[in-house]
Each structure stands twice: as structure tokens, then as C-alpha cells.
Amino acid sequence: MTEDKAATNAESLAKTLETGAGGSAGACEQASGEADIPADAVMLTGAEIVCECLLREGVDIVFGYPGGAILPTYDALTRYPQLHHVLTRHEQGASHMADGYARATGKVGVAMATSGPGATNLVTGIATAMMDSSPIVCITGQVPTGAIGTDAFQETDVTGITLPITKHNYLVTSIDELAEDIREAFHIARTGRPGPVLVDIPKDIQIQTTEFVYPTEPVTLPGYKPPRRGRADQVEAALELIRESRRPVILAGHGISMANANAELAELCERAQIPVALTLLGKGAISERHPMCVGMMGMHGGAEVNHAIQQADLLIALGMRFDDRVTGNLATYAKGSRKIHVDIDSSEINKNVRVDVGIVGDLREVLRQLLDRVERRPNDAWFDRIAEWRADSELREIVRPADAPRHPAVSEGKLLGAQVIRDLFELTGGNAVTVTDVGQHQMWEAQYYQHERPHSLITSGGLGTMGFGLPAAIGAKMARPDQEVWAIVGDGGFQMTSMELATAVQEKVKVNIAVINNGFLGMVRQWQEFFYEERYNQTPMVNPDFCKLAEAYGIPAIRVTERGQIEDAVNATRAQAGGPILVEFVVEKEEIVFPMVPAGADLDDMIRRPTPEEFEQKRRERAAAKATPAETDAEPEPVAPAAVAGTRFGV
């Protein structure tokens, strides 16, 4: 039995090798037919069909890495110059670049890899895209059909591995289904709640030839019908709750920008006078300078925003999913409020938070339905209350104009990560597309870089993928070459994918890389400081000289160690043309991201930075405690801010 099977496989492998030479070369003239490619039947290889389909889906860039099982397709790519292939240095980079490309444009990003290790290297990027609903299509080579299941060289069950981290996936089982599978993949990736779709194509199918027919009618999938309008009775119920509310808050998520519902959101909050709180990925849903926008919510959100949510009598959640980083302890989350939840994915409604009204639909459609009827009314008392909370937050602020008095927690001459981001915001006029990695710098970006436009912050929110920043920034810049793009990365995450510097150089991608270097895995260190009694296990990092690293790739680099150098460095970076440039900001090692809701704590139970007054009080107590044991009459010795910092009250 086993031998029989082996023999069959050997036969089919031999067949594969024979047919390997049979690839047709007739695709070139077909492909050059521009947008209006006739749907006439032509004989094409599977590999050529892949390229034809990509063109018809509007793909212009493919991020990928070649290898044995995808070689036929790479060979076909030479006959399709309209498809620009970007050679990454690791397949993870390819999936993040496709993701960055997708998030910057809303178009589907494409990553390509070979079977086995090539495909498994895509996995982190696919999971990242899944968590943040980013539309990407991954095309992977697979061992020939007959070898599947035999543990062939570089074989892995990619569709099995990616089952829970893709919106859908395909193992192409016949060349006659290839075009349809790819068409469906793009359709599924970009519609409804977007997400990653993987198409696994055995090598023999790439080599076989068939009549290429590209269906012209729209894709119809019996089990896949993204919702459009919300149910009228639910919209009515939502309007009723809005009418009755006195302390409403809109929670705006990623869904707003993905549904292009930004104008509708602005109109809704203006008309009904409802403050808008943003999730991390919701940044850009509405301008952060808009008077209704109160800022980011959640674990490192504004204290005033979290207070407002906890004290609200109505939450209107739009295209967000009540992630634990946003809600804190669910048992105490916004207990006094009624809740409306609008999402395109019905499984999000009542998943984490029970709501009074759940509306399933496309946000833009649903907001328009609401706008038809929502009433104009003032809400001044509620805004006044939020302003009081904000005034308290401002007292605790450490990022201040150069001429303002320092917060006593900040020693003279210290370069703060938070300050770097604020200055970057001001020097770029808030107009850059910023792409972050994951950690403290990501939260500072969220706190201090105010975004005005959708798709201008690209960050791994759901999965929190370190190593995302640089490749995603390359993808974003290639998608929008007219935009100023900054990769803001920490020294830890940067080193996870810094090999992609070579990709940026090879492609001459003008991406500005800001490395916020504090010599620590800063966010983990912060947790260790707060929750593990300052045992900084495995968080200090011995780093390379980042400027020299950049120079080794032929990338110009600038090191900044003082606040006074930021402006020149940023200006020089912006002026640099022709390729990537890196600025290393050597910042305070033990800076803390405040405020912080400890994981699982109540949303308004935040660890706050002390006010200057509280800080001085603390410092006096410390000094006194230090002086007492000696029982001297001498003045208590001054205690350095750093010593106070060690007691959960650092910068």
C-alpha cells in the first residue's frame, strides 16, 4: 500500500518535471493590453494566470521572496513588467510591507513566498493583518499536487497553519480553479471586514497550461454577503438612546477610516455635540484638532478620556471591538451607560461588552441613516466636565514648550522619547504618515503625534507585533510615494526586522527612520518596574551602533542626544532625497508611559504621573526618610529625581 502510494507520487513528480519545460511564452502581448484586457480565451500557464489575475485586480507591487515551489511564477513575472516585485530580506518583511501598503491606501497588498519556510515566515505578518483587519493576499508556492502529504522537501501545511489567522484561504486543487480562487481571494480580502487571504498554489499547477478565462461577472459567494445598511428598527432605537443621553461618548475605531466614514463621523459628532474618543487604530478617524475629539482611550489613553467613558451615560461604539486594552476590567467598564455598537462584523456585537443596541452594517451607510434623523442639541455641561479632567492631566504633562518651566520629574538636559515625538509632530506639521513599531515609542506616538487624516498612522494594534515598523513603513511609502513617511521604531523592535534596510536601499525608498533608543525593551521594563519590583530581567539591551549599522547599508545617519539637536536632525532628514535615512535618538533610559491602566484594572484606575506639587512632596518625604536614621540636624540632602523615579513616579 505504502509502496503503491510512493510509486504514484514518484510518477506525478516525474510528470511535473516533464511538464516543467512546457510553460508558454505567449503572455507578453496579452498582458500589455492595458486596462481593457479582452476576456478572450488564451492558453496560459498557471504561473501566467497568477500574473494576469494580479494585474486585473489592480496590483502594481508584489512584495516577496523566491524559492523552489514558487519559481514558475517568478519566471512568469519577468514577462509582466507592470508588476513590480520588491525583494525583501525575510518573508515576514514581505507580509508586513503588503500590510503597510494596504493600510496606507485601502488597496489590497500582495505578498509572495515559496512553500515551507517561506510560507511559515509570512505567518507573523498574516496574523498582524488579521488582528487589524488589513486586506492582504498572500500567494505561496506549494509542493506539486502529487507530493502533498508526503513530507516532501519544503512542504508544510500552510492552509492548515493559517486557518485561524486568515479571513479565508485556498489550496488550489486544479488549474481550472486558479483564476477563480485568486479572484475570490481579492474579493474576500477587500470587502466586508477586510482581512488577509492566502492562496497556496502547488508547483505543478503553476506549470500546467489551460485556457485562461477571466470571469467578467462580479464574484458571488453563497456563504459570504457583507452587510450594507443597518436595520431600520435598530437605527431608530439608537436614535432614541442618543436623544435621551446627557453624557454620551463616541468610541471611534479603525472601522471609520476603513469604511471611509470620516465625514459622516464629523457631522454626527458636530450635530449631536458628542465627544469622540479614539482607539489606537481609530486615530485619523477624525482630526485630533477637531473640537469634539477628546483623544485616545484605553491603557495609555488620556485620563480625561477614560474618566469620560466611565462616567458616560451612553457609549456609541463605531467600528471598534472593545479590546481589553481599551476596556480594562470588563466588570466595571462604563457601568452606568447604555451602549450602541455599530460594526460590519456581527460576531463583534456582544462579544466582550453586552450592548443595548447592536447594528450590523457598513459604517458609512449606518452613519448616514443616523444622520438623516439625529437631532441638534447642546451638551456644554458634559464638555465642561471633561475639560476639568483635562486640566488635571495638563498639570502632570512633561512635554512642554521649550520656554515653559520643566516638570520637576525631568532633569535638565534629558532627552525624552515623548518630547522627540512631540517635536517630530510639530516639525512635520502633523502631515507625515507615521508607521510605528510596538512598545513605549508607539504609545508616545499615539499620545503626542496628532493625526488629522485617515490612514496616516500605521501601527500594529491588535497583535502588537514588534518588527512591524520598518517593513510596514517601506510598504506604506511605496504605496504613497508622494507622502512623507516616518518609521518610528524602538531599539528592540527595529532589530527584529532591521535587515529590511537593505530592501529600502535596493528599492531607493525614501523612508525616514527614527530609532528611539533607550537601551531597554522599554515597555517590558516599565511593567517590570511597576509589577515585578524593578527586576529588569532580560530587558536591558546591548545594541549595535545604529548609525554605523545604517552606514553599512549605505544609509546616511544622524545621532541626536540632546533636545537642541532635534530640529536640525529632523530637517536634515526631511531634506535628504533619494533613499532611506536614519536618525537615532538616544533618549532617557527609564522613561515611563503615563498614564497607565494596569492590565485587568478598572479603566479609571490609572497610574498617573504626579503633579509637580505631588512630586515635590514625594521628594521631601524621601529626603526626610533618608535623613531620619542618622538623626542629624543637618538639612536633608537633596534627592535626585531619578531616585524618586524608582517609586512608580518616574518621568
Added chain:
Amino acid sequence: MAKHILAALVENRPGVLARVSNLFRRRSFNIDSLSVGRTQRENLSRMTIVMESDAAEADRLVKNLYKLVDVVHVDHLHNQPSVARDMALVKVKASSENRREVIQLCDIFRARIIDVAAESLVVEITGEEEKLGHFTELVRPFGIVEMVRTGVIAMGRGSHTLKDQGYKPNRGRSSSRRSVL
């Protein structure tokens, strides 16, 4: 907590059972039984899923099933008049002395004896889960050698039909691999 019976029409594509069972694992759904088989439509299979849970959990499962592209329609049979059946094959120890007693029990339960051997009988019994439970309890003292159950299959009564949403197979899938497995 109550018993929920869900019926799902799924496209007969490779891997669809894996997608559904992976969903149970991925989202921590506790499933009592799952049975899958062909329907009168060549391209559609039907799954019957039984779970012990509260209503919210069942609702969550329905929504998550709908997220699978291959799932065409899901019905919560609990919300409508329906019939449900489970089938078991039970191999009962039965010697010449007590065989008559076992046969009597089978008659009462309208179970069929489909195999007789010197020391045992194989009994086929169909009915609601509860009936099968009673039967197995009663024959247990004789000694159950082995038993297998199909899991519940169910459908709505009369006009309560599982809608196929006007399902049309949008293309011919390669027949060689047409399998829900």
C-alpha cells in the same frame, strides 16, 4: 444552560469540516456532538451541531459560523418546531439464559437486533438522545461490550426548512477532491 441544536448548510469544499472544528477550538466552544453528511444538493453538506450552553454562547457560535465563507446558512432549531434523532449501535452481552430479556427490552424501545452471536447481540436503536440514554442504562447490567453513536441529526417540522439562500454552485469544483473532509 440549555441544549442548543444548530443546523448548518455548508459548501462541499475541501477543508470545510476542518474550518468548522477549528472554530470550536479557536473560540473555546464546547460541542456535545457534530454530525456531517451529504444533502439532496450535490454541492451542499449539512452539519448538525449540539451544544450545552447559554443562549448568548449559542448566538456567538451562530455568528462565528456565518463568518466562515463556506457556511451558507445556519439555523437555530431550538427556536422552531423540529425533530431530532440520534442513532446508536450497541453490542450487548447476551448468553442463551438472558437473551430473551434483552430482546424484550429491544422490543419495548423499538430497537432492532441486527447481529446475533453466541455471547452478544448488536442492537440498532434510533430516537431522541434521551431515549438512547434510557436504553443504554437498562442494558448496562447485561454488559455493554461496545457502543457507537452517530450524534444528533435534526430538522425543522413542516414548512420550517433550512434555507439555502438561493444557493447556486458558482462553478464546477474538481470532483476528485469534493469532500467535506
